[in-house]
Amino acid sequence: MERLLVTGGAGFIGSNFVHHLMEHTDLRVTVLDKLTYAASKESLEGLPEDRVQLVVGDIAEAEVVDPLVAEHDAVVHYAAESHNDNSLHDPSPFIKTNILGTFTILEAVRKHEKRLHHVSTDEVYGDLELDDPKRFTEDTPYNPSSPYSASKAGSDHLVRAWVRSFGVQATVSNCSNNYGPWQHIEKFIPRQITNVIDGIRPKLYGSGENVRDWIHADDHSSAVLTILEKGRIGETYLIGADGEKNNLEVVQLILTLMGQPADAFDHVTDRAGHDLRYAIESGKLRQELGWSPQFQDFESGLADTIEWYQAHEDWWRPHKDAVEATYAEKGQ
Template structure:
């Protein structure tokens, strides 16, 4: 099998590439990545001799057409897995244009390429396209509302709006042109190789630097956390066995509010669980995400392997502690941007 993996030097994409090379040595992997601030060639050093790396923009129609055409010319099973995205909400509030360019125009370029060459396409998206849900405690309300593939889109930020638009492009190209496409919408990921601007890596690296973690608002916003390896196992399940045209939601029943996550990380570090600071909330900050992944579980037999959030956070904390050389060059600039925002 031949795969073109867009965004393969970013967080989720790089973990997908590592897992594919490790577990599926018969798959020929081509990575396309623009190497923006959030993409790092060093993330793929350990597998560099087992993949083909192309530095480029997924919105470059000529380049994308050439790469997809090369896949199709091999006469073997071929697929595009589209991870590439601008994905940080705070950045989308400061400058929406890169999100329009990558998330919308990049998706358009890929769809036209797979349409021209008849290549299978899987589109990786987010639960943030659905907006947010009322706050609810799983212990008090086990029947609480969760996102499904039928939940109406209601994005809150330029990031989630452009991802929603990209999903709709995929649906339209599948219906109008018959491309062989699937979509997955996943909840918040955590694990190795995630940029320090993101919530969990930022808190971990602050703790490692002796800086008190910073939490938006009252810290009650809930995210449905999933380990990146579980996400990528689900992507492979959809790619291999998913129904063409279907949207699958990926989640691991990992709902936790931000305070629980920060307190857990502080306890892992052997510090007072209340040694954090509350800062001004982000505009349009969604209250709660929660995924109903029953279709994925029942139809494709997928189950998460990392079902205990605290143990997953411990492993992630240890990874950042042991890999300071990877994240340290990004830390000062990230914190300078947050300081300008008062967060």
């Protein structure tokens, strides 16, 4: 494998993967990205131009996707609409990108007989009770609760159907919540960090008891690369780093790390259909493929993330007022 096509590679998780590839492999990478509001050319700046090429285009358009797939050895499919709140406001882009876009990718890899890895989310499983000792596994039934998670569930089912019906050489991964550099400030952790930088009190949905299983984006990247290289065709692997924290704990830790009182936040209106708890059991990935996370100390990883947003204000600053205005309209 010499040439890799990465869809959504200018977004948060995708761009972190491209950076990871540049550091740990000799691959040449083409990024296919529509460059919507959540992606940016800046996330790929500084990478070697002889190894990374950006193509601006839509994964739902076969005339864009087909020739790119033909000239690459494999595809890693990150591209997706991913913000739950946006899916509640207007589900249509989620259906087009996450379902139709994945269909388009699948037809291209089927035609050209290329390897595919499809990146998905733990949100397809719904949620767990706060006191439930269980975690999500590869055998957990799908139970999506939002247009976003439903569209991702649909895309996962398409991949598995194309493997079974057409022999497509594909794997699937479902990952827990990512944090790290280049994440759009509409998302939970960067929103709170940039609020504190601006002297604005962080905003906490409801009581803050909702639990997420946090993983650093670089650990997600190393897991995806491991699956691409070693994963068994047709298999699904769950990616997690044992990082369960409730939202209250995360906000308090951000405040503490940034030198503020741990109670200097405001409770705001909870999000509609807000899932209670996500928790990943990644034993299959660790035992079968030998993967393990490097950022096992959430506090240290969060401190590095805070420093990144402090140092890259020129990147997020132009979007801050609009993001806060949108949340303010919803009482959040």
